[in-house]
Structures are given as structure tokens and as C-alpha cells.
Amino acid sequence: MSRKDPSGGLLVSPIKNGTVIDHITAGEALNVLRILGITGSTRECLSIATNVESKRMGKKDIVKIENRELRTEEVDRIALLAPQARINIIRDYKVVEKKGVEIPEILRGVVRCPNPGCITNTNEPVASTFEVLDKGLHCLYCDWLIKDDIANLII
Amino acid sequence: MYHIISIRDFERSDLDYLLDRAQEFDTGNYRPGMLDDKLVALLFFEPSTRTRMSFATAMARLGGRTIGVDSVEASSIVKGETLADTIRVISSYVDAIVLRHPKEGAARLASEFSTVPVINAGDGAGQHPSQTLLDLYTIRQSMPVDGIDVGLLGDLRYGRTAHSLALALSLYGVTLHTIAPGGLEMPANITLELRERGMEVVEHPNVEEAIRELDVLYVTRSQRERFPDSASYYNVASSYRITTDLLDGVKDRLMILHPLPRAGEIDPAVDCTPYARYFEQARNGVPVRMALLHEVMR
Numbered sequence: 001m002s003r004k005d006p007s008g009g010l011l012v013s014p015i016k017n018g019t020v021i022d023h024i025t026a027g028e029a030l031n032v033l034r035i036l037g038i039t040g041s042t043r044e045c046l047s048i049a050t051n052v053e054s055k056r057m058g059k060k061d062i063v064k065i066e067n068r069e070l071r072t073e074e075v076d077r078i079a080l081l082a083p084q085a086r087i088n089i090i091r092d093y094k095v096v097e098k099k100g101v102e103i104p105e106i107l108r109g110v111v112r113c114p115n116p117g118c119i120t121n122t123n124e125p126v127a128s129t130f131e132v133l134d135k136g137l138h139c140l141y142c143d144w145l146i147k148d149d150i151a152n153l154i155i
Numbered sequence: 156m157y158h159i160i161s162i163r164d165f166e167r168s169d170l171d172y173l174l175d176r177a178q179e180f181d182t183g184n185y186r187p188g189m190l191d192d193k194l195v196a197l198l199f200f201e202p203s204t205r206t207r208m209s210f211a212t213a214m215a216r217l218g219g220r221t222i223g224v225d226s227v228e229a230s231s232i233v234k235g236e237t238l239a240d241t242i243r244v245i246s247s248y249v250d251a252i253v254l255r256h257p258k259e260g261a262a263r264l265a266s267e268f269s270t271v272p273v274i275n276a277g278d279g280a281g282q283h284p285s286q287t288l289l290d291l292y293t294i295r296q297s298m299p300v301d302g303i304d305v306g307l308l309g310d311l312r313y314g315r316t317a318h319s320l321a322l323a324l325s326l327y328g329v330t331l332h333t334i335a336p337g338g339l340e341m342p343a344n345i346t347l348e349l350r351e352r353g354m355e356v357v358e359h360p361n362v363e364e365a366i367r368e369l370d371v372l373y374v375t376r377s378q379r380e381r382f383p384d385s386a387s388y389y390n391v392a393s394s395y396r397i398t399t400d401l402l403d404g405v406k407d408r409l410m411i412l413h414p415l416p417r418a419g420e421i422d423p424a425v426d427c428t429p430y431a432r433y434f435e436q437a438r439n440g441v442p443v444r445m446a447l448l449h450e451v452m453r
């Protein structure tokens with residue numbers, strides 16, 4: 001994110017080290033933080049901009065996380081909510097890595113199975129496991145299919 | 156290791172192979188003591204006398220032995236213990252585990268913690284693959300399964316036997332006819348999955364409209380607890396009841412199947428018609444389960 005970029009630079013100041021998640025689907029910034037496990041009680045210094053004008057998307061959200069470089073498996077979870085998101089890893093104010101997000105084939109321990117009868121909703125030592133299909137997320141234990149409202153099922 | 160967990164794990168060739176094996180056991184073409192050094196645990200965390208006895212019979216016919224706990228004992232054993240731990244321990248005693256459990260996905264979980272093969276004998280509203288195999292086996296005894304017309308009647312929303320049979324039939328180019336009371340229709344995602352597998356699925360408002368087209372009519376159990384009150388249960392139950400009047404003009408080879416026990420879905424007068432095949436179907440549970448037990452332990 002350079003200072004010339006009017007959509008990001010003016011609203012949220014640049015960071016020295018960390019991660020900028022750009023082109024988040026408008027309104028999903030807080031859910032993106034949730035899926036990353038970043039809550040009000042975490043230590044990260046955050047800047048969030050929502051409903052920012054974007055040429056490409058109309059409106060978008062931007063999240064900046066200081067002093068934390070997101071790992072690939074963390075990043076890919078974001079794709080569930082914001083498939084067009086772009087990840088910029090920043091070191092010393094420079095973008096050292098730029099990548100898109102890719103929906104993983106299998107999601108383990110990311111979303112809760114909505115089926116109350118599912119064995120993953122008990123005290124058994126297993127993580128929920130979903131296979132990612134075009135039509136939704138398929139629970140590999142109980143065959144439940146999640147089609148929408150994924151944000152509310154994030155663990 | 157070979158587990159039998161879900162009908163989704165099977166390709167057509169696997170099903171055909173198991174059905175062929177079942178036929179060999181059915182016709183007595185096997186050595187009676189073939190599993191005489193084997194011990195199987197029948198872990199039934201919810202009652203199902205019929206399924207349990209049929210596995211026990213299958214094992215005894217192969218010369219093997221079973222240990223087991225019924226639902227009451229099981230619930231006291233597992234007090235405070237996870238299924239994962241129970242399975243770890245029991246699998247160190249035996250050569251295979253047959254599991255029935257109220258939670259969906261329990262058998263999949265068990266297979267991840269077991270050191271011996273696991274056969275799913277029903278997990279909650281989930282899968283019950285040995286039932287599906289015996290349903291297929293019963294059909295195949297009378298006619299080739301390819302391209303036939305199969306009707307599913309009754310509670311298709313919660314009826315797991317219907318879902319897993321439909322999935323299996325989708326491997327055989329079968330046309331599926333669904334007949335369900337309002338609110339108990341086949342879930343949309345199952346219908347979608349069947350259609351994605353290339354199956355033709357036709358919905359009918361009542362059984363009269365469909366029955367003359369059918370080669371197989373599979374009647375499911377109506378569970379009273381799915382209905383808001385007993386009056387609406389009896390209403391639905393009586394409008395979906397199979398009686399001899401309905402059988403006018405049906406195909407000669409029509410077979411009526413039911414996973415049993417029935418609760419009034421089929422008039423007992425139908426039992427003595429040539430279409431009634433549900434008792435034969437129940438008997439087929441033994442050779443099919445012999446084939447499964449033998450397959451996982453050989």
C-alpha cells in the first residue's frame with residue numbers, strides 16, 4: 001500500500017511492519033478479524049477501514065495488522081468470507097510479498113458444524129472437518145452442507 | 156485397514172463385489188469356520204435389537220465370536236469417557252468393532268481411533284451402510300438394478316435409510332420417484348447431490364400417481380416424534396398407508412420393501428400378496444453382514 005493510493009493511504013496510515021489485507025468484501029472486515037482469531041483482547045495494533053470507495057469493487061474493507069505477518073493457512077481462511085482479498089506483507093514500509101487468497105480444500109477446526117447431532121459438537125477429541133465444495137461446506141463427519149451464514153459459524 | 160462407514164465411500168464395483176460375496180454366503184458357498192479365530196465387539200450405544208442380532212447371527216454362522224454391550228451397559232461404561240477412548244481400549248481386545256451410536260459421524264470418528272476395522276451399524280440420523288447393502292441385495296435377487304424405477308415413500312426428510320439407498324441407487328442409473336408428506340420431503344441438498352450424480356429424481360404428490368410405474372416401492376418408517384401431535388401423525392400415516400386397493404394395475408414384478416419394524420405403514424393384508432418382500436429383505440441382513448464381517452477381517 002503506497003501513499004499514492006488514495007483509497008487506502010488517506011484513510012488509514014501506512015504501517016512499518018505487518019500485514020495489510022486489502023479488497024475485503026465490504027462489511028466483512030470484522031468477520032475477517034474473527035476468522036483470524038483477532039479479538040478485542042489481542043495485543044495486535046489494528047486499523048480497520050470499512051466501505052472504502054474502490055474502483056474495482058465499488059466498496060471494500062481494509063484491515064492493517066501491525067507487527068504480525070499472516071501465515072498461509074491463516075490467510076486462506078479469509079477466502080471463505082472475502083474471496084477477492086489481497087494480502088500484502090509489509091517490512092520497513094515496503095510490500096515484500098503480495099498474494100491472493102485461496103480457499104483450502106479441507107477446513108479443519110475453522111467452522112462449527114451447525115448440526116447439533118454431529119459428533120464434532122461433543123466433547124470428543126476431534127476438530128470439525130469440512131470439505132470445500134462449489135455448493136458449500138460439507139461436514140466429513142455428518143454430511144451436513146453449509147450453504148451460507150459461514151461468518152456466524154466460525155470457531 | 157478396511158472400514159465400512161458410509162455408502163458415499165463406495166463405488167459401484169465395491170458394492171457389486173460385496174453383493175456377490177453376500178450371495179455366496181447366502182447359497183451356503185463358504186467354509187463355516189472361516190472366522191473361528193476372530194472376535195468382534197458389538198458396541199450398541201442405542202438400542203437396535205434387530206441389527207445387533209443380525210450381526211451376532213452373521214458372526215456365529217462364520218464360526219466367530221462376539222462380545223458386546225447393550226445400550227444400557229454402554230451408557231454406564233462411557234460415563235465421562237469419550238467414544239474415542241472407549242474405541243482405543245476396545246479395539247485392543249478384538250478383531251473388529253460393529254458400532255451403533257446416536258451421534259452422526261460417530262463411526263467415522265471411531266475409525267480414526269480404532270486399531271481394528273469399524274463397521275457402522277447406524278450413527279444417529281446419519282449412515283447405515285449395511286442396511287443399504289441388504290436393500291440393494293434384495294432388489295438384485297429379483298431383477299437387475301440397472302435402469303429400474305424405484306419409489307421412496309414416507310418420511311424422506313429424516314429417513315436415513317432412504318437417503319443412503321438413494322445414493323447407492325444413483326450408481327445404477329435408477330430413476331428415483333419420491334413421495335413424501337408435506338414437510339417431510341427429501342432435503343434439497345440430497346436431491347441436488349443425487350441429480351449431480353446423474354440421477355433422475357421425480358417428485359409425486361401421492362403414491363397412487365407413481366405406483367404403476369414402479370419396479371420397487373421402498374416404504375420408510377414414520378417416526379411419531381417427527382409430528383407435532385398424534386392426530387397429525389395418524390392423518391399422515393393413514394394417507395400414506397399401503398393397502399391392497401392401491402396395488403391394482405401395478406407391474407407384476409413390483410416389490411414392496413420396508414426396513415422394519417413397521418408401524419402401520421403397510422396393511423398386514425399386503426403381506427400375502429406377491430409384492431410383499433420385506434420379510435425376505437430382513438432375512439437378507441444375515442448374508443450381507445456375513446460378507447461385511449468377512450471382508451473386513453480376512
Ligand SMILES: [Zn+2]
Nearest residue numbers: 113118139142
Ligand atoms: Zn457435522
